[in-house]
Amino acid sequence: MDERDWLIFHILYEKRNITKTGQALFISQPALTTRLRQIEDELGAKLIYRSGKGIHFTSQGEYLAKCSKEMLTRIQEIKDRITNMHEGVRGTLRIAATHYMTKYKLPRLLKLFKTLYPQMEFKVNTVWSKEVLNLVNTQEVHIGFMRGEYPWPDEKKLLFEENMCIASTEPISIQDLPNLPRISYRTDESVQLLIDNWWRENFTVPPFISMAVDRLDTCKDMVENGHGYAIMGSGILHKSDDVYKTVILDKNNTPIIRRAWMIYQKDALSINAVKAFVDFSDTIDYLDF
Secondary structure, eight states: OOHHHHHHHHHHHHHOOHHHHHHHHTOOHHHHHHHHHHHHHHHTSOOEEEETTEEEEOHHHHHHHHHHHHHHHHHHHHHHHHHHTSSSSOEEEEEEEOHHHHHHTHHHHHHHHHHHOTTEEEEEEEOOHHHHHHHHHTTSOSEEEEESOOOOSSEEEEEEEEEEEEEESSOOOGGGGGGSEEEEEOOOHHHHHHHHHHHHHHOSSOOEEEEEESOHHHHHHHHHTTSOBEEEEGGGGTTOTTSEEEEOBOTTSOBOEEEEEEEEOGGGGGSHHHHHHHHHHTTOOGGGO
């Protein structure tokens, strides 16, 4: 099996569907089916079988799927090491980041870094903070940008802090919130827990959710157009001059804050590109970036 075969089996295990796997890899369904049969013949084992509910894996197939992820990680590690043997900073930096970081921080950050190191390329995955942890931990990416409080045992750098606040186009009295329309948005578990805990500390009734959207920036747009209030970090509102920002406090009257972090494994610093990026990141003021 070559790298392409390991990738086929890895994606197939994730998708559990021949058609979707072929689409992800730009392989026709007949060609993919043929290659899977060839892999089974080469290994002398039945790896998958089909039913009306999709693809299922035999015990041998389950083992091969586990190996596929390990093999792809190892192959990428070998490529990184070979690239690292060249002089200078070059190669592909693999990054996992939340939607907020990808949209508001990374574009300019990567542009400036590439200006310093023009031979660098980037591969960016936009995921939730919890998935950032997983991708860095399994070495599928070199650097992770996440927000919120999650345990991470290796290298971790604080990028910025922001106050959690009530955003609205009109002045709001906190005790009136249960009767006012609120706009909710999908967010990381840690942030949702932070907001929910604050609400339970202050109110005995649930909020009046008038609108639910998928992204924080969409929620901000709705707030700016007067459709209701929202509870969000102040960072996304720094250019929203027409929005009132009321900082929320915990029971000790201390502002509730949300932190953004950069995480990586210490061993990854042996890769020139990772070391250069971490050093470069130390020169950036992320809050005003």
